[in-house]
Amino acid sequence: MPELPEVETVVRGLRKSLPGRTIVEVRLGHADFVDDPSLLADLLPGKRIAEVARLGKFICIRLESAPESGLNFIIHLGMTGQLTVCRASHPIGTHTHCFFALDDGRELRYRDIRRFGRMLVIPESGMDEFLGHLGKEPLEISAEEFCGDFSTRRARIKALLLDQRVLRGVGNIYADESLFRARIHPARIAATLRKKQLLALHRAVREILEDAIRFRGSSISDYVDAKGERGKYQQRHRVYQRTGKPCFRCRKKIRRVIVAARSSHFCPRCQPAPRTRKKIVSLSRELFW
DNA sequence: AGCTCTTCCTGAAAGC
DNA sequence: TGCTTTCAGGAAGAGC
Numbered sequence: 001m002p003e004l005p006e007v008e009t010v011v012r013g014l015r016k017s018l019p020g021r022t023i024v025e026v027r028l029g030h031a032d033f034v035d036d037p038s039l040l041a042d043l044l045p046g047k048r049i050a051e052v053a054r055l056g057k058f059i060c061i062r063l064e065s066a067p068e069s070g071l072n073f074i075i076h077l078g079m080t081g082q083l084t085v086c087r088a089s090h091p092i093g094t095h096t097h098c099f100f101a102l103d104d105g106r107e108l109r110y111r112d113i114r115r116f117g118r119m120l121v122i123p124e125s126g127m128d129e130f131l132g133h134l135g136k137e138p139l140e141i142s143a144e145e146f147c148g149d150f151s152t153r154r155a156r157i158k159a160l161l162l163d164q165r166v167l168r169g170v171g172n173i174y175a176d177e178s179l180f181r182a183r184i185h186p187a188r189i190a191a192t193l194r195k196k197q198l199l200a201l202h203r204a205v206r207e208i209l210e211d212a213i214r215f216r217g218s219s220i221s222d223y224v225d226a227k228g229e230r231g232k233y234q235q236r237h238r239v240y241q242r243t244g245k246p247c248f249r250c251r252k253k254i255r256r257v258i259v260a261a262r263s264s265h266f267c268p269r270c271q272p273a274p275r276t277r278k279k280i281v282s283l284s285r286e287l288f289w
Numbered sequence: 290a291g292c293t294c295t296t297c298c299t300g301a302a303a304g305c
Numbered sequence: 306t307g308c309t310t311t312c313a314g315g316a317a318g319a320g321c
Contacts (some may be wrong), residue, residue, distance in 0.1 A: 001314070033297090057315080079314055080299080095299085114298040116315060158306080171315070202297055221300090221313090261293070262314075295319080304310070 002077040003057060004169030005212035006223050006231060010083055011054040013226025017085045018061065018108070022048045033078070033112065034098075035120040043071060043121055044100065056134050056168025059083065070124040072110060078116030080222040084109050110191040113222060134168040138205050141167065147204040150190045156184035157193065161205070161259035170205065173240045174216055176265045178205040179237045186264040187257070192274070211236070239265040278285040 002010070026041045034040055047063035050070070054060065063074040076084060088107045098110035098119070110119070122130055136145065153160055160166050161175040163191070170178070179186050181204035184197055193201075217223060217231030224230055238248050243256040247267040256265050 003315095076315080078298095078316085112298095113300075114314090116298065117315085153290090159291080162315085292321085293319100294321105295316105296317090300313100301311085302310105305308090 001171060001173065002081060002217070002223055003171035003174050003218065003235065004054075004209055005174070005215075006217035006225075007054050007057050007059060007077065007169070008213050009217045009225045009231065010077070011052050013058055014059070014083065014085065014108075017094070017106070017226070018049045018102075019051055020048065020049065021106075022103040023063075024261060025099075027099040027101070029097040030115070031097045031119070033115050033117050035118070040073075040119065040121055044073065054169075056137070056164060057171070067246070072122045072127060074120050074122055074130070074227075075110070075116075076118040077112065078091045078112060079116065080113040081117035082109075082111040082222065082228070084111070084224070084226055084228050086228070088112075088202040089130065089139050095211050102281065105201070114160065116162075119286075126268045127261060128268050131260045134164055135166040136168065138209055141202070143199055143202050144198065147198045150193070150198055150201075151195075155190060156186065156259055157184060157188045157201070158262070158264055160190050162260055162262065169209075172262050173220070173237070174208055175210065176240045177238060178208045180266060180271060181208055181268050186259045186266055187271050187284050188274045190269050239267060 001201045015124055021096045023044045026044050028034065028037050031037050037074055047065050050064045052061050057076060058227055061070045061071055078081065080106040085106055085108050088101060088105055093111050096109055096111040102108065116257040120232060149166060150160060151232065158175055158179065161170050182197065182201040184193065184201055212218060213235060215231060215233035216225060219230035220232040220234055234274040239254050242254045243265060244253055247270060250269045251265055252269040255268050258264065268269060
């Protein structure tokens with residue numbers, strides 16, 4: 001699934017071919033995930049691509065066309081979205097729903113098997129409001145800000161890591177991998193963590209994401225970059241989808257539990273279960289240990 | 290505030 | 306073998 005490292009890899013790829021190109025035609029197929037399909041088809045043709053950026057898990061393609069102010073073409077890949085650039089003659093894969101023809105004979109294509117993605121156009125003037133719904137960039141947030149944002153929250157740490165209003169870009173894979181690196185159990189209440197643990201987590205999130213970007217992301221099922229190539233970080237996962245396999249640190253079997261309605265993988269020895277009240281201690285043993 | 294459940298969707302995998 | 310069921314998950318919304 002595309003999370004920050006995968007989206008960053010796609011964005012870096014798009015940056016090599018899109019800036020300077022003009023979109024000449026928009027063709028939409030089964031595109032019910034587009035907020036306003038006719039607006040998209042009306043506004044994009046004739047627009048020149050100025051730059052490509054990443055905002056959390058969103059891809060932001062900035063369009064310019066004097067004398068109007070800029071427009072932002074925003075894409076979220078959801079679970080199975082693929083945004084690639086290829087020759088217009090390139091064979092079309094199944095579930096390819098959007099085509100954006102460019103002025104150099106190539107096409108920006110969007111393929112999305114489950115159609116959990118999202119596409120919208122936002123004028124430059126609306127970007128502040130859009131960004132207001134998103135938390136801080138995990139690669140930019142300082143240790144102080146990170147500790148400040150987490151230390152007062154009574155929610156489970158895993159739920160907060162996944163909450164895009166807290167940090168933008170972390171998803172299930174990197175939340176689990178970061179918690180393992182910081183040796184924190186996913187069900188721990190954020191406010192009960194020691195400063196030292198929050199600092200370790202801040203650092204772990206950053207290191208894991210940077211490492212994953214270096215390996216061009218994780219390809220679990222459908223993720224590919226802008227050239228259609230798979231990532232390699234899935235080979236380096238320490239806990240994610242390793243249920244029953246030995247921990248790389250201590251050899252204890254990796255466990256899987258549901259936290260924040262998401263499967264969460266962790267090492268029961270390296271990431272000790274949260275303390276619980278006596279009454280439910282046996283239940284908690286069963287769930288977390 | 291924070292949790293759980295539901296919805297969207299398809300394909301892989303498990304169950305029978 | 307082949308059909309049916311279950312599950313996975315990012316995000317948003319409902320309800321508690």
